Amino acid sequence: MTVPTRPVATVGPVKIVGTGLLGASLGLALRAAGVAVQLDDASPSALALARDIGAGTPVESGDPEPALVVVAAPPDVTAVTVLAQLEAHPDAVVTDVASVKAPIVAEVRAGGTTGAGRYVGSHPMAGRERSGAAAADGDLFAGRPWVIVPEDASGDAVLAVRNLAADVGAAPVTLGAQEHDDAVALVSHLPQLAASLVAARLRETPEAALGLAGQGLRDVTRIAASDPQLWSMILVGNAAPVATALREVRADLDELITALDLAAQHGPLTPGAAGPLASLVAAGNAGAGRIPGKHGGAPRRYGEVTVLIPDEPGALGRLFSDVGEAGVNIEDLQLEHSAGQKVGLAVVSVLPAAVAPLEAELDRRGWRLVAH
Ligand SMILES: NC(=O)C1=CN([C@@H]2O[C@H](COP(=O)(O)OP(=O)(O)OC[C@H]3O[C@@H](n4cnc5c(N)ncnc54)[C@H](O)[C@@H]3O)[C@@H](O)[C@H]2O)C=CC1
Numbered sequence: 001m002t003v004p005t006r007p008v009a010t011v012g013p014v015k016i017v018g019t020g021l022l023g024a025s026l027g028l029a030l031r032a033a034g035v036a037v038q039l040d041d042a043s044p045s046a047l048a049l050a051r052d053i054g055a056g057t058p059v060e061s062g063d064p065e066p067a068l069v070v071v072a073a074p075p076d077v078t079a080v081t082v083l084a085q086l087e088a089h090p091d092a093v094v095t096d097v098a099s100v101k102a103p104i105v106a107e108v109r110a111g112g113t114t115g116a117g118r119y120v121g122s123h124p125m126a127g128r129e130r131s132g133a134a135a136a137d138g139d140l141f142a143g144r145p146w147v148i149v150p151e152d153a154s155g156d157a158v159l160a161v162r163n164l165a166a167d168v169g170a171a172p173v174t175l176g177a178q179e180h181d182d183a184v185a186l187v188s189h190l191p192q193l194a195a196s197l198v199a200a201r202l203r204e205t206p207e208a209a210l211g212l213a214g215q216g217l218r219d220v221t222r223i224a225a226s227d228p229q230l231w232s233m234i235l236v237g238n239a240a241p242v243a244t245a246l247r248e249v250r251a252d253l254d255e256l257i258t259a260l261d262l263a264a265q266h267g268p269l270t271p272g273a274a275g276p277l278a279s280l281v282a283a284g285n286a287g288a289g290r291i292p293g294k295h296g297g298a299p300r301r302y303g304e305v306t307v308l309i310p311d312e313p314g315a316l317g318r319l320f321s322d323v324g325e326a327g328v329n330i331e332d333l334q335l336e337h338s339a340g341q342k343v344g345l346a347v348v349s350v351l352p353a354a355v356a357p358l359e360a361e362l363d364r365r366g367w368r369l370v371a372h
């Protein structure tokens, strides 16, 4: 049995319906906190995988009634699943974690259930570009905001969902449903489309050009690997705010294209060519500087140590063993290797406090470190 490491306010059992990335990550986090977790999924194989990674136990008839049900299914089936769970568990609080809130809150309300006061919409602002329990991570929610949308819910129901968020290390933030959807259009949905738009241009880019790609392209396109089906549901679910954001981008794009056409036709020093470009890059500086955590805001979860890896058998194994002997745990690893290069880069994510000692130890052992 998992031994809880800190006091937990969540009263179990917690039933998780939808045991993919979000559901299984939540199950892992709750199990680690010592809370009983029941799992349910429309897909038997998804359910079995979540069970096998330790996210909880598949629900069975005769199980104790859950105190809290978390619906972590795709957005298009979320409202109907919430309504079914409110009916199936008349004393339970029911929440969901879908990435859009206004249409789901409206559909639950329109469902005419007597249990609407037990429903609290929510959205952990934590995820990744992969789906399914295989990508689950019990630390996914640590330090991340978790939006709570009380609307018509009772105070007790809201408290249960706030406790859930806090117990898995997230920071509860209260918002109205539309307020949430307007905000995520800008901070989550527009970035997804921007990444996809840039990455889509690469389909026919010559390989020789792709071989020149550096960290900039990788940074901008990381989330282009997201699940198309999930994201199409999210985007149509938040259509009006996303369309508004895209129109604003289109106005900026039109200005940039006009300036570039001027430069292309009349030379780079043509009046009116450079100004709009500099303005846009400066506006980007100002916007990026406001992102919490990037420049002096909330701390990042991990620090990074970047090491040059010679392209020879066993080099990576040697690095792992040296990191292990330095007493440091590798939290994540990214490998960058350009075609035809004799070296690659290993970006090793470690706890922030381990960065400096690890760099010193790897340097002492002869590794070439790359400064950020
Ligand atoms: N992927 C991400 O980064 C984030 C996703 N979300 C939200 O979390 C929810 C789940 O997303 P993921 O875990 O990424 O998706 P996923 O694809 O990894 O998992 C979804 C699971 O729901 C199951 N499912 C589908 N229909 C069902 C139904 N009718 N009843 C029960 N289970 C059903 C699927 O079999 C699958 O196992 C979505 O609503 C999404 O908007 C929220 C924050 C981040």
Ligand SMILES: O=C(O)C(=O)Cc1ccc(O)cc1
Pocket (backbone or CB within 6 Å): 098, 099, 124, 125, 126, 127, 128, 129, 188, 223
């Ligand atoms: O990977 C990232 O940077 C994310 O921001 C993940 C994410 C995806 C979807 C959400 O609804 C919330 C968070």
